[in-house]
Amino acid sequence: MAGMVIIGCGQAGGQAAASLRQEKYDGPITMIGQEPYIPYQRPPLSKQYLSGEQEKEKLSLRQESFYSEKEINLKLETSVLSLDPHKKELQLENDETVTYDKLLIATGGRPRKLEVDGHTLKGIHYLRNIDDVDAIKTQMSTSQNLVIVGGGYIGLEVASVAIKRGLTVSVLEMESRILERVTTEEMSAFYHQLHTDEGVNILTSTQAKAFKGSETVESVVCGDHEIPADLVIVGIGILPNTEMAEAAGLETNNGLVVDEHCRTSNEHIFAAGDCTNHPNPILNRRLRLESVPNAMEQGRVAASNMLGGSKSYASMPWFWSDQYEHKLQMVGFSKDSDQSIVRGDMESKSFTVFYLKDDSIIAADSVNNPKEFMASKQLVGKKASIEALADTSIELKTLVN
Numbered sequence: 238m239a240g241m242v243i244i245g246c247g248q249a250g251g252q253a254a255a256s257l258r259q260e261k262y263d264g265p266i267t268m269i270g271q272e273p274y275i276p277y278q279r280p281p282l283s284k285q286y287l288s289g290e291q292e293k294e295k296l297s298l299r300q301e302s303f304y305s306e307k308e309i310n311l312k313l314e315t316s317v318l319s320l321d322p323h324k325k326e327l328q329l330e331n332d333e334t335v336t337y338d339k340l341l342i343a344t345g346g347r348p349r350k351l352e353v354d355g356h357t358l359k360g361i362h363y364l365r366n367i368d369d370v371d372a373i374k375t376q377m378s379t380s381q382n383l384v385i386v387g388g389g390y391i392g393l394e395v396a397s398v399a400i401k402r403g404l405t406v407s408v409l410e411m412e413s414r415i416l417e418r419v420t421t422e423e424m425s426a427f428y429h430q431l432h433t434d435e436g437v438n439i440l441t442s443t444q445a446k447a448f449k450g451s452e453t454v455e456s457v458v459c460g461d462h463e464i465p466a467d468l469v470i471v472g473i474g475i476l477p478n479t480e481m482a483e484a485a486g487l488e489t490n491n492g493l494v495v496d497e498h499c500r501t502s503n504e505h506i507f508a509a510g511d512c513t514n515h516p517n518p519i520l521n522r523r524l525r526l527e528s529v530p531n532a533m534e535q536g537r538v539a540a541s542n543m544l545g546g547s548k549s550y551a552s553m554p555w556f557w558s559d560q561y562e563h564k565l566q567m568v569g570f571s572k573d574s575d576q577s578i579v580r581g582d583m584e585s586k587s588f589t590v591f592y593l594k595d596d597s598i599i600a601a602d603s604v605n606n607p608k609e610f611m612a613s614k615q616l617v618g619k620k621a622s623i624e625a626l627a628d629t630s631i632e633l634k635t636l637v638n
Contacts, residue, residue: 239265239336241543242327244317244481245343246270248279248529249510251298252536253341253543258307260544267310267335269317269327274367275301280529282370283394284559288401289374293367320485322503339543342482342493342501342508343536346475346527351386354458355448361469364391373470380404380468384457386445387472388415390558393428395470396437397560407438407464409445409457421571423590424602427583428560435561445471475527477512490514492525497549499539507543509535518551519618520570530555553617566610569600569617578623581606589613591626598626609633 241257243250246268254266254276270276277296285291304311316330320340327335348363350356360380362373373395377383383399385392388410400406408415414425415432429439440459447458448469456463477492488494488502492514499507499515510532514525534552541548555568563586571577574592581588589609592600597620601613612633621636 239325239338241266241339241341242335242337243268243341243343244327245341245345245510245512246272246274246276246311246313247343247345247510247532248276248298249345249532249536249539250341250343251276252533253343253509253540254309255299255303255307256537256540257543258309260541260546262544264338265310266308267312267337268304269312269315269329269335271314271316272366272368273314275299275304275311275313277367278529279366280557282367283364283391284398286367287370287374287395288398296367317481320481322485322487322506325505338505340506341536341539341543342506342512343510343532344478344481344512346477346511348471349474349476351445351471351473353445353447355450355454358448358450358454359452360450360454360467361448361471363471364395365475373468376468377402377404382465383407383468383470384409384445384464384466385470385472386457387474388412388417388439388441389419389472389474390416390556392470392472393432393560394558395472396432397435400432400435400437401561404468405438405465406436407440407466408432409443409459409464410439410441411444413442415439415441419572420567420602421574421577421590421592423577423579423583424571427604431560431563431586475511477514477525479512482506482508497551498542498547499535499550500542507539509539515550517554518549519553524554526554528554528556553614555614563605564607566603566607567600568610568614569598571600571602573599576623578627580609580627581629591616591621593623596620612637 276298319328383404383406385408416425449456457466479489479493483489493508495515511527538548538550558565571592577592587605589603598616603610615637
């Protein structure tokens with residue numbers, strides 16, 4: 238029994254399996270995942286699941302019965318040791334061999350580790366999966382001083398939950414501002430002020446040089462001073478899980494290299510999600526994205542093409558982040574811009590920032606403005622005057638041609 242095999246039970250893999258059945262494929266589908274859980278949503282992990290607002294059962298992408306009804310064979314808590322593209326087979330850790338007609342690699346990424354002195358102490362966590370968050374939640378209930386290493390979206394989302402739980406929270410960011418790698422100065426300043434107003438201590442241009450403690454972490458060393466910490470969460474980026482693919486001879490370069498059809502350098506092997514380096518014709522460049530919408534869309538594209546289709550991936554990247562009661566929605570890459578304009582009042586915490594390059598809109602960030610965000614997504618790639626974008630009396634939808 239060969240059929241379609243998917244390595245990875247994340248959002249890309251889960252979507253691909255569902256799409257294969259939606260495309261009327263009635264042959265065998267096997268999903269192989271390292272975790273003990275059926276495919277689930279990751280965005281709530283650092284938000285509603287960490288805060289306790291969402292239960293574990295509600296994280297699942299689909300009910301468990303879906304997989305049995307659709308005859309999708311789940312091999313959970315299982316690792317793939319090796320891939321042989323010539324034999325079209327996988328060697329699993331339990332000595333089982335799985336063959337395939339077409340293979341989808343959706344192995345996602347893993348947290349980048351901070352291996353400084355003391356990094357093996359208890360109480361130092363990374364946040365990527367359900368088990369990670371369960372461990373953090375357990376310790377958070379008895380902790381007082383949380384230090385978050387990394388001022389990206391994950392770190393700030395955790396900070397917004399922890400400060401509401403009564404912890405003393407410090408965020409360490411090695412760059413000159415939080416969110417420096419992902420957004421502009423004005424948005425960084427907005428979120429810096431937002432967290433500071435809530436009581437979070439943000440230290441920029443600050444590196445965690447070491448962790449101190451006997452068996453459990455007690456402080457974080459930053460240059461010539463220490464910050465008390467009985468709980469540390471490190472969020473300094475993600476590395477794509479491509480080692481197995483690379484060992485099998487597939488092309489990799491900051492991710493598993495795929496074409497617009499999500500096909501790798503081997504015609505029978507496809508890839509989707511955070512592990513891929515893919516072309517984006519809208520942005521006119523290759524990139525690797527850590528994005529749920531991207532993972533889902535690539536899962537759909539890959540599934541169609543595994544069945545002989547010729548669907549192309551061509552989506553404008555978009556993201557979101559929930560911090561406190563505020564929702565940030567982003568489309569495009571603002572750092573590519575040469576000018577920006579704020580629509581609305583940033584102090585009211587409901588506004589949109591448009592980013593332009595050569596007079597064309599290339600990105601938008603909306604805070605607590607979902608209606609305008611939908612129109613903003615349609616405006617990306619179009620020309621519009623700064624005056625019209627800034628004028629809140631003009632409805633954005635009227636600017637969409």
